[in-house]
Amino acid sequence: MNFLFDEDQDALRDAARKLLADKATLEAFHKHMEAGSTHDAELWGLMAENGYLGIGIPEEFGGAGMGALNQVVVAEELGYCLAHTPYTASISGAAEAIMLAGSETQKQAHLPGLASGELIGTIAYFEANGRHDAAGMQAQVKNGKLTGTKVPVMDAEIADFAVVSAQDERGALSLYIVRLDQPGIKRQSIKTIELHRKLAEVQFDQVEAELLGGQGSGAELLDQLLNRMAILVAFEQLGGAQRCLEMARDYALERYIFGRPLGTYQGIKHRISDMYMRIELARSNCFFGAWALNSSPEDLPEAAALARGAACDAYEFAAQENLHVHGGIGFTWEANCHMFVKRMRLLDALLGGRMLWRERLFKALQAKAA
Secondary structure: OOOOOOHHHHHHHHHHHHHHHHHOOHHHHHHHHHHOOOOOHHHHHHHHHOOOOOOOOOHHHOOOOOOHHHHHHHHHHHHHHOOOOOHHHHHHHHHHHHHHHOOHHHHHHHHHHHHHOOOOEEEEOOOOOOOOOOOOOOOEEEOOEEEEEEEEEEOOOOOOEEEEEEEOOOOOEEEEEEEOOOOOEEEEEEOOOOOOOOEEEEEEEEEEOEEEOOOOOHHHHHHHHHHHHHHHHHHHHHHHHHHHHHHHHHHHHHOEEOOEEHHHOHHHHHHHHHHHHHHHHHHHHHHHHHHHHHHOHHHHHHHHHHHHHHHHHHHHHHHHHHHHHHHHHHHOOOOOHHHHHHHHHHHHHHOOOHHHHHHHHHHHHHHHHO
16 A cells, blocks of 8 residues: 555645745745735635645536645645635635535636635634534524634635634524625634744624525534644645754754764754654644545544554654744744744644544544544
């Protein structure tokens, strides 16, 4: 059994890295960070033009229909380059939700626009209390009108629509598609340590909401969606961790201390070796997740929790050790280390903390044993 990517996927990786290495540089990252831009519109357009946004979307809905194994390749490269795009919210989130639960009409209405970059979507399921289950949900839909507040919501300031979870009239959890250009919607930016991935609080006051999937099926659909997103985001984390490892290695080879390269000191060797070990462990779990996402739905809950947990651990360790290897210069604004630490923290909290995913892993293993 071959656990590696094939030649076509390696070619896709090379093409994506070439584009991102030219446009999504760390210098460009600093520029956008200081300017406070919502996203890199030029890069987003180039990604759409080259078909990267539609890789996982079926051909009949305007995508390339290349499947999850090719989609995770792009996600990893975006994480490697710290690309300033709404890919996670729009493609890993909204597009996956519509492909998972949308009707034929809803897919035709949204997926071609998402694949072409003309539409940007997001998902809104967390609330201020940190809950996303029906019992903790305060957002409600009555007579097709949504009222409530969602926070935090990724890229809400530039999104055209959101997939929102809310209690329906029977008190069960359902998912809804909500256009964000309606009267009665207020979007308030939230300042975080990560200055690129824009988050917002979105308030809904009696706005039109279109049911996504069956009424009362929101809990099951959201659970499936989070599993799918966890694997895609895990590859993004894996890419960032790999970049941290390479940054630490390169700096250790070029920096001299007392006439010797920094990398010749045993303490530095151990740090970089530990980074490599954790990243490779995460990579194997991510590969398991990609396989389950593409070929084995029954293994998806277990694979998603494993990939999520391992990727969070690897990225945290790699980002922090990269900063430590750089020493005092690593803590400066001009250096690049802090950008990966901040992105790591955001992705770590994005889908719920690691304790949540350990609990999900326990439940998946328990269900599998039963």
